[in-house]
Amino acid sequence: MEHNITYKYERNFWWDGINYHSDFTIFTGENQGIVIEYFGLEGDPYYNIMSDEKREYWRNYPNWHFVELSPRTLQYEKVEDFCALLKRCLEGYGINCYRLTEDEIWKKVKLRAIDRFTKVVEGFIQRCRKLSLTSEKLASIVDNHKCASDVEQRFLELAQKFYQSSLQHLQTTGEEDFDGLMQKAAAVIASGQTVFCRKSGTGDLKCLRYILIDEYQDFSELFHHLIEAIRQQNPQA
Template sequence: MAWKRDLHKQHQTRLIETFHFEQQEGQLLPLLEKRLLSAGVSFNPLTDEAMLETLREFGVVTEFAELLEKLLTGYKAADLAKVDLEVRINAAPSPDQMRAALELLMPIYKRYQDDLEGKGQIDFDDMIVKAVRLAEQGDFKAPWRFVLVDEYQDISEPRARLVKALRRSQPDGSLFCVGDDWQSIYRFAGSDIRLTSQFEAFFGADRHQCAG
C-alpha cells in the first residue's frame, strides 16, 4: 500500500483506494462508485446484451447455466421455499455468497415455476414436495407395513420427511434403511449426511433401524 501511494504521488496521478473490510460489510461497490464520481469519472455501463455477448465470447455462459441448474435443483430438492431463508443464509460458511447466489436464482426459479404451472406440469422435486405435504397432512395413508430405503446416505430432508410420514401412517409399521455415510455424493442435489449420522434423532428409536 505504501509503495502504491508513493508511486502515484511521484507521478502525480490519482489513486482510488478500496479495502477488504468494505467488501465484507457489503459496501465495496457503493463506496467505489462514490469515490469514482468524486474523482470526476463518468460511467458508461455496458448493456445487458453486450455483457451477455462478452460472456459468450469467453465461453462461460454454458458453465454458468449449469451452475444455476444445480442451484435450482438443490433449492427445490431442499424445499427451501418453505423455510426461513435468512436463518439458512446466516448459518452458511459464506453468507454473502449464498445471499448473492439466491438473488441470482430467485428470478429464474419464479420464471421456471410459472412456466411449469402454465403448462400444467410438475417436475421430480415437485412430486416429492407435494407427496410430503399429502402424507404429513394425513391425506394419504400408506398401505405398506414395512418400508425399506436403500442408498439412504443420499437422502435429502424432504425425502426423509416423506419416509417418516409414510411410516407414521402405519401404527405398527417398520422402517429399515441401508446406507454408507462414506459414499454420500449427492450433496449438490440436497442430500444431508446428518440424516444418517443422526438417524435416531430424526426418526426416533422405535421400529426404526439403519444399517451401514
C-alpha cells in the first residue's frame, strides 16, 4: 500500500487438487510474478516438510519468483532494516518501490479507514449503552483509565464526544435505540407495571410460571436487569 504495489493477500493456487493460499502475491504480468511466504513455525518437523514442499512447488514454475521470510529474517533486524531488505529484494525482481506521500496514502485508505473507525466507535457506543453508562459516568471511567498509547488516548477522547452526542440526539428527538428500550422496560417492570398487551391478547408477568432463557452466557447486563426486574415482581417464577 505505502509503495503503491498491487498485491493479493492469500491468493489461491491449485496444487494437486488442493486450494493453496500463498501469503502475498505480486503480479508482474499474466500468470507470472512474485510469491512471498512467511514460514513462522520454522523448526516444527511437520511444518518444515510442508515448507520444503512449497519451495519445490515454486521451483516448477519458472515464471514465478519465490521469496521466503522466517523469524530468523526478523530476529536481528529493526523494522526499517527489514523494510529495506524487502525493498531490495523486490527491486531485484523489477518492482518499483516508490513510497507514496502521506496525502497519497490517505487517499487510498480513506474510505476503508473511515468505515473501520465508524464500526469501532459504533461498537464502543453499544458497549456503553449495554452498561447503562451516562456521559458523566463514562468520563469518570476514562479519567481513571491508564491508556497504553497516545492513539488509545485520542480515540477515547473522540469516542466520549460521539457517545455524548448520541445520547443528546436520542433525548432531543425522543427516539430510542434497542438498548434504551431494554433500560426502560426493566425500569417500568421494576416500578410494578407488569401487565402487557400484544396482538394475541394481554398478559401479566406476575402470572409467569417459568422463564426459559436460551444462550444465557451471551446475554448482556441489560438482559440480566430485565430478568431481575421480572423476578422481583414474580418471585415464584
